Amino acid sequence: MKKVAIVGASGYSGEELVRLLLSHPHAELAAVTSRQYAGQSLAQIFPKFAHHPRAKDLCFSEPRAELLAKQAQIVFLALPHGVAAEFAVPLLQLGCQVIDLSADFRVRSAAVYKDFYAHDHPAPELLAQAVYGLPEVYRAQIKPASLIASPGCYPTSILLPTIPLLKAGLIKPEGIIADSLSGVSGAGRKAELDYLFVECNESVRPYGLPKHRHLSEIEQELSLAADLQVTIQFTPHLIPVNRGILTTLYLTPAGGSDGLGEKIATCYRAAYSNEPFVRLLEGKALPDTKNVVGTNVIEIAWRLDLRTGRLIVMSAEDNLVKGAGGQAVQSMNILCGFPETAGLL
Amino acid sequence: MKKVAIVGASGYSGEELVRLLLSHPHAELAAVTSRQYAGQSLAQIFPKFAHHPRAKDLCFSEPRAELLAKQAQIVFLALPHGVAAEFAVPLLQLGCQVIDLSADFRVRSAAVYKDFYAHDHPAPELLAQAVYGLPEVYRAQIKPASLIASPGCYPTSILLPTIPLLKAGLIKPEGIIADSLSGVSGAGRKAELDYLFVECNESVRPYGLPKHRHLSEIEQELSLAADLQVTIQFTPHLIPVNRGILTTLYLTPAGGSDGLGEKIATCYRAAYSNEPFVRLLEGKALPDTKNVVGTNVIEIAWRLDLRTGRLIVMSAEDNLVKGAGGQAVQSMNILCGFPETAGLL
């Protein structure tokens, strides 16, 4: 049993980590922190976990790196960007392994970080050692890492369907468009008018375009896959569901159309048929968030449009699981040498 | 055309008043106030009204009684209790007619007010002149009134189905139970975690029991109808819809069961068959909030349970229309001698 802690356990990502780690067969949830709820038990703040034996005893504490480093070997940070780095620095110095769910260590360049997040990077010296925690792409690098930057929810839904095609040269790196729909939990547990039930229910709206912050990590990873600088179009929308992201990608095939369908199918099978959390849909099936919510699975389907010559790829994931807490636990499993699906099936 | 103003026009009740008054054939919306949005136009804050010619010109202003009294003859107060009375006092002195949607003038006793609202009544001297703005019961008193206390949303859904039966002696005044379900707009436009989309969607929960504030006006009016002190059981629940209240009433018939069904039917028809906003359902029909949302109609159906001897009465209304803004406009129509349905059909 590994001892683990969650810093910032009262937001939606933190809560999902609590759910997953309470029932993880090889992890013991040793500490959860929350400035707001310090002193109160898990059972009081999250009644849904109250039937778990740990929930009555485990109380939220004030986040203090020294104490956390004594309580846990692995620390998950579910904090706002900027704040996460402040905890990562001392925790790493004290010998913890850190899995950060914020954006702080996802981009390799402090300049890009500043461009997208509008402040200087709080710990640029750590950027070189951070590993982007997308197991299907960086499994080998995650294994020995001490600092894992768990990917954003939108990036996961865009990168997993796109990277194999780019690496195989099956699509052009230019002109990629990602149109994404996210449930409201993606906005976090924030008391703002925009996210009130009445403002979101019976409503659909785009937001944050044309330069959403997640573009920084999306374009970094696509550029690495394509081996040249990639710039994409990304439009997020808010839809009235609690959880789930549905992304529709508009891609341009590279090369001729001869046997293209078979090549794409082969490419995806080579990349994902052994991946426990990537479900390649077959036949007429199309992704549906209701089939992945609550799981760490991402569904992917694609269609070639003979009329336009374009390739349409669609993905569905749970923004709080494969898009946040579940993927972070998947990285932990790799890091610790547990079966990769432990606590995630 | 009567000139009208709305104080506190940025909440959900205020917004509904804006909608109704912008399209009212005999009213001109002369002023809307909001501390938060002062200086911005209706079109900016409520894009949904932007196609209305007045929406671009009419700007929110700081609420000042002297100015309002110059701009409008009738002033609607859509403010929190306690604050409403502070505006009612000077507006009445300056000669305005006031239609207050808060709880400040609904109960006739300052002591009862204090018991339920936990502070001294801010203007007890006005209580005697206030008229409870339930047109189906107090039409004659509303006509000459200068201060109308528009009823609460829950009270409307409980009083209209109950008062005729109590007055006719068809039910016992003891043991009345009202179980109510309300959409989330009933909580107001407040940036609180409890009313976030993710906290309300896929959730149902009771709250505010056993002594909800609305009991003060409900019991006052039922007591007047029964001519003795009535105490009832009332349990509100929050359900994931934007608008609508569904109330189920558990009542005990008085007297024998001979011809009881016919007596109840006759009683309701006598009370409501000429009322433009009360819909008595027939046959197998049962109330459904989706059939009243956006309208000033309250639906009522009832069933006698031969197994238990009880009378079950159910009502459905839009909490923001018949339960707030619509009923207030209905009172305005009576006050001004307009057709009672003007602007409400």
Added chain:
Amino acid sequence: MKKVAIVGASGYSGEELVRLLLSHPHAELAAVTSRQYAGQSLAQIFPKFAHHPRAKDLCFSEPRAELLAKQAQIVFLALPHGVAAEFAVPLLQLGCQVIDLSADFRVRSAAVYKDFYAHDHPAPELLAQAVYGLPEVYRAQIKPASLIASPGCYPTSILLPTIPLLKAGLIKPEGIIADSLSGVSGAGRKAELDYLFVECNESVRPYGLPKHRHLSEIEQELSLAADLQVTIQFTPHLIPVNRGILTTLYLTPAGGSDGLGEKIATCYRAAYSNEPFVRLLEGKALPDTKNVVGTNVIEIAWRLDLRTGRLIVMSAEDNLVKGAGGQAVQSMNILCGFPETAGLL
């Protein structure tokens, strides 16, 4: 007062026509037909209209062209494609003006119709006289028409934002992508498992790609605007709201970027600033279906992405109003010489 009838009044589009025509100042709803509900009153089938004086008297009848032609001068067809044409033929012969909400007369070519709808066109001889009922584009042609093909919901949301830009040569006719999100009422009132509450709630999914039927009319109208054959990419998605379509368009500017923003703004203002039902959003505002639901308004906003060079245009409409019944009534107003906004504000 014009006498009007609705054939197929029990579906969602038919129901919306009933709502609009019951309260229209210059129309008298003389007949509503429904095979399923023949003999039952409007009030019985649609309790929400029961407070309207006509709702108790007006009963659904079996659809018969001869009778309808005696009862009404204008007949709305809210029927499935294929069936609508069967009614249009005799009604036109009997002298009625027909406003068809189905797809039967939207495409000018019987061959295209067969390609997309998989059966021969039932009345190809009428195609030449049908006018595509998009008032902002075809107002002059609607005025003298006898047969109006009211546009589909998706096409309206795509055509109104795109046509002015194409006509002005501001965007390239190649590579247009329309990504649309529709509420569930777009699927019609059909008892199918896919549209059950539990299957749609907490779900988002693409469907009907890559060759949705609406492409036939969309590409026809875009081709007319561009004066060359246009082929577009269109991906519809189903989202858990009752009403509303949100469309995001990915467009490529033609010509240089010098002053492009100003040209686009000027183009849209020229096209729409006097249109009562097109709302051009300004500043930071973005379309939101909740601001148009229940109205005949379409909201449009756009952003130039300096990083990608693309133009993103977004629109929001109520699929049952501007996307169906409201637009049909707008055409009726033009046809009859009523104010174009009559019954629609």
Added chain:
Amino acid sequence: MKKVAIVGASGYSGEELVRLLLSHPHAELAAVTSRQYAGQSLAQIFPKFAHHPRAKDLCFSEPRAELLAKQAQIVFLALPHGVAAEFAVPLLQLGCQVIDLSADFRVRSAAVYKDFYAHDHPAPELLAQAVYGLPEVYRAQIKPASLIASPGCYPTSILLPTIPLLKAGLIKPEGIIADSLSGVSGAGRKAELDYLFVECNESVRPYGLPKHRHLSEIEQELSLAADLQVTIQFTPHLIPVNRGILTTLYLTPAGGSDGLGEKIATCYRAAYSNEPFVRLLEGKALPDTKNVVGTNVIEIAWRLDLRTGRLIVMSAEDNLVKGAGGQAVQSMNILCGFPETAGLL
């Protein structure tokens, strides 16, 4: 590992059983039947289970008792009432243990069954041997049973909060009122207009009153607890959530009010503090379906109303888990001597 089968696995209760049994540590899902989907795999019909190793191999079969008896020792029936008994008879003869989720064996009297279900009981000879599968009440009887009648969703939400109070004589058996709110999955996966998304979303409505079928088992069990014939008032309502039942009970304390609160608290603690699936809420907490959805837990809270003298008890459960599939698996665990929480935490 016990081999288990599910007959009627394509409805919502069947699907929930599939979910629970696929991941059960001591059960092997050997067969699933569905007339409609025979020949198709679990993965095809329920994509959400497709990542499970069994889902690709296991195909739906036609339901045949002889075959099922060879494949499984325990057979779950998730069939409509009337049909379930037709399978129970041969399965029991062939030596299977049967856990029936229908109403067929819940009431002990064939006459009561006929009164509520409007047809003769299909296998009255089995009624005497059936055990009502409410583990918190009938654990000892479930252990040796061969035929378990798993309780209905509403009954579970009413019986668990009420039975301990009745047995302890703390409430009167007369005048009990149960007001219940259910998510739409309670209506089953039926292609009916009433349960379409558009008809349920933004809607709340009572139905099935005053004599809902579940009253037969509720009153039977309350009568057994009170040791006299109990008749209750029960009003179900449909609310727009996928899952969850919230029940509010209006009860009359028996005996004086001295120390009543303490007696109730003691009674509930005695009954449930060791029950793994009953959560007694403390302090200000009230039940909320979102805290139990997806779990086998029922939450219970209560309030004494000093004004009315009544006791209000509220419960929340997932209608498909504690109200159906989860409770059935709990019974299986008892039957087989597995830990009672196996596969349910």
